[in-house]
Amino acid sequence: MSAPGALSWLGIVRLGLVQTSLGAIVVLTTSTMNRIMVIELALPAMIPGFLVALHYVVQLSRPRFGHASDESGRRTPWIITGMAILAVGGVLAAVATAWADSARYAGLACAVLAFVLIGLGVGLSGTSLLALLARQVGPRQRAAAGSVVWIMMIAGFVVTAGVVGQFLDPYSGERLVVITAIVAAIALTVTVLAVTGIEPCAPVRAAVVPAPTTDGAARGVAFRFALATVWADDRSRTFTVFVFVSMLAYSTQDLILEPFAGAIFGMTPGESTQLAGVQNAGVLLGMLLVAVSGSLLPNRRTAALRTWVVGGCAASGAALLGLTCAGISGPGWPLAASVFALGLANGVFAAAAIAMMMALAGAHGDGREGVRMGLWGAAQAMAFALGGFLGTAAIDVLRLLLPSPALAYASVFAIEACIFLIAAHLARGIRVPDAAPAQPAEMSNHEPWRLST
Numbered sequence: 302m303s304a305p306g307a308l309s310w311l312g313i314v315r316l317g318l319v320q321t322s323l324g325a326i327v328v329l330t331t332s333t334m335n336r337i338m339v340i341e342l343a344l345p346a347m348i349p350g351f352l353v354a355l356h357y358v359v360q361l362s363r364p365r366f367g368h369a370s371d372e373s374g375r376r377t378p379w380i381i382t383g384m385a386i387l388a389v390g391g392v393l394a395a396v397a398t399a400w401a402d403s404a405r406y407a408g409l410a411c412a413v414l415a416f417v418l419i420g421l422g423v424g425l426s427g428t429s430l431l432a433l434l435a436r437q438v439g440p441r442q443r444a445a446a447g448s449v450v451w452i453m454m455i456a457g458f459v460v461t462a463g464v465v466g467q468f469l470d471p472y473s474g475e476r477l478v479v480i481t482a483i484v485a486a487i488a489l490t491v492t493v494l495a496v497t498g499i500e501p502c503a504p505v506r507a508a509v510v511p512a513p514t515t516d517g518a519a520r521g522v523a524f525r526f527a528l529a530t531v532w533a534d535d536r537s538r539t540f541t542v543f544v545f546v547s548m549l550a551y552s553t554q555d556l557i558l559e560p561f562a563g564a565i566f567g568m569t570p571g572e573s574t575q576l577a578g579v580q581n582a583g584v585l586l587g588m589l590l591v592a593v594s595g596s597l598l599p600n601r602r603t604a605a606l607r608t609w610v611v612g613g614c615a616a617s618g619a620a621l622l623g624l625t626c627a628g629i630s631g632p633g634w635p636l637a638a639s640v641f642a643l644g645l646a647n648g649v650f651a652a653a654a655i656a657m658m659m660a661l662a663g664a665h666g667d668g669r670e671g672v673r674m675g676l677w678g679a680a681q682a683m684a685f686a687l688g689g690f691l692g693t694a695a696i697d698v699l700r701l702l703l704p705s706p707a708l709a710y711a712s713v714f715a716i717e718a719c720i721f722l723i724a725a726h727l728a729r730g731i732r733v734p735d736a737a738p739a740q741p742a743e744m745s746n747h748e749p750w751r752l753s754t
Contacts, residue, residue, distance in 0.1 A: 539727075591609050692717075
């Protein structure tokens with residue numbers, strides 16, 4: 302069991318297994334089931350777009366989740382509970398997808414409930430995991446630890462997409478439900494084993510709250526105060542805006558890439574699921590490239606981090622222009638290579654951005670790691686909710702206005718490229734402290750909302 306700032310690399314890898322498990326379930330719901338709804342069930346792209354947007358809207362409560370875990374001082378119960386909710390939601394989403402083939406409205410109603418549960422599960426487990434990581438990892442390990450955890454999450458995407466793609470053909474609703482249930486059961490088991498005993502038995506109170514009280518209104522005031530304090534910090538606010546814009550650019554293609562592969566390049570569900578694996582393999586390689594270069598290891602090299610973020614966003618824009626050309630050229634275009642290039646560029650900017658996130662979250666030493674992680678998670682969730690829905694809605698509208706579906710997809714990819722360039726410009730203004738400030742030994746009597754660690 303580790304004290305604050307003393308988590309070993311083995312402990313970091315264990316937390317990475319939680320992200321791997323989370324990614325394994327999420328990739329099935331946002332990628333594979335999305336494609337099945339659009340192609341196999343012939344539903345409008347806006348329907349899965351709405352469902353995925355709904356699960357991100359639910360995650361706007363991430364700051365509240367983070368604040369609650371700050372108050373309790375214990376993250377692992379939140380992580381396990383969140384993963385259990387996510388597992389149930391993932392299986393229910395598969396049932397809803399299969400059900401919608403024979404009972405359209407009943408299946409879609411079930412899907413709404415499933416995606417609400419998925420959003421709750423991701424918000425609970427993901428925010429608490431990041432807060433635990435920021436607090437339990439030493440200042441000079443935070444960047445590399447964050448990268449390792451995200452690399453393992455992408456590995457979960459890659460492995461799940463590749464393996465499930467092999468077993469999903471020939472497609473049937475029953476096969477989808479069985480595969481999803483197996484993945485969910487494995488993910489929950491791995492999570493419980495990974496986090497057991499990883500934090501101290503006694504809660505470590507470092508939260509920003511008013512004087513202890515059982516009054517719900519006072520707890521609400523405490524949350525609003527903590528959130529306002531974090532938002533007032535220029536660095537936290539600037540990073541929040543960057544997260545929103547960059548994730549908006551990323552998420553707009555997330556729900557249309559597999560339908561694009563099926564509609565324009567004639568890929569089967571298994572083939573397009575494996576294409577998602579190719580993209581995530583590129584993300585994994587991009588993260589490894591940044592980590593191995595050493596830019597994530599010393600927190601003092603913030604200029605290098607900004608360079609990687611700006612370059613990664615610009616390269617992502619260029620890769621999306623390649624997909625624009627793929628839409629215009631059609632089946633003759635090397636689609637897998639373009640998708641891999643997009644994943645590689647995404648991985649580069651994401652790894653450097655994660656390094657900034659970990660440094661900023663723990664830099665103040667004030668016990669607000671959960672609130673900060675929740676705020677940035679909420680910004681990402683809002684971006685994904687808007688991006689996923691607007692991307693699919695744009696496809697539906699442009700397919701009515703333009704002479705071919707290929708031009709509709711190409712137009713949306715071009716718009717995404719422009720948003721990534723805006724994100725690159727914003728990234729130039731991000732400033733990250735070189736090292737975390739020392740935690741004060743004593744708290745002032747004029748700050749009754751602080752509790753000693």
